[in-house]
Amino acid sequence: MFFNVLFPTHLLATATLGRVSRLSTPWLVAGAAVPDIIDKPLGVSGIVDLYHTVGHSVLFLVVIIPIALYSNSGRAVAVGWGSHVALDGVHVVVNGRAIDLLSHGWPVTAPPGPPDIPSGSFFSHYLGSPSFLLEVVLWLLAGLTLLYNIRPDLDGES
Ligand SMILES: [Zn+2]
Numbered sequence: 428m429f430f431n432v433l434f435p436t437h438l439l440a441t442a443t444l445g446r447v448s449r450l451s452t453p454w455l456v457a458g459a460a461v462p463d464i465i466d467k468p469l470g471v472s473g474i475v476d477l478y479h480t481v482g483h484s485v486l487f488l489v490v491i492i493p494i495a496l497y498s499n500s501g502r503a504v505a506v507g508w509g510s511h512v513a514l515d516g517v518h519v520v521v522n523g524r525a526i527d528l529l530s531h532g533w534p535v536t537a538p539p540g541p542p543d544i545p546s547g548s549f550f551s552h553y554l555g556s557p558s559f560l561l562e563v564v565l566w567l568l569a570g571l572t573l574l575y576n577i578r579p580d581l582d583g584e585s
Contacts (some may be wrong), residue, residue, distance in 0.1 A: 459509020
């Protein structure tokens with residue numbers, strides 16, 4: 428099992444970003460979903476032996492950059508995609524597996540292999556990982572943003 432940020436955390440992070448920016452929240456969230464929507468089926472079906480490939484690769488920028496240049500919605504999709512890839516990158520570094528950043532260069536580079544965790548203990552291992560705490564902080568920040576209705580005055584009016 429390859430560890431990564433929980434899918435709902437990616438969506439929540441971009442939904443929160445949508446509240447505090449001018450970018451479209453639905454398009455941000457859609458962009459944040461793109462890497463896993465592309466890569467999970469490829470990994471699960473066995474087409475590739477990793478769960479971070481095409482959609483998580485910086486080479487995917489050849490698709491993302493034209494989308495970003497097309498419209499404001501495209502720009503939000505691109506930022507959502509970038510936030511997903513960046514959060515996954517932070518995740519592996521925080522967990523002491525910076526070598527897994529090599530998956531972001533797929534197919535040119537690839538990580539050496541998944542961490543050696545006994546089967547069935549994924550969830551308990553995940554709960555003890557440093558990145559789980561990072562995800563808790565992200566959820567708390569999102570909750571505070573909603574609870575206190577934090578929305579910056581993006582128009583400069585007071
Ligand atoms: Zn991911």
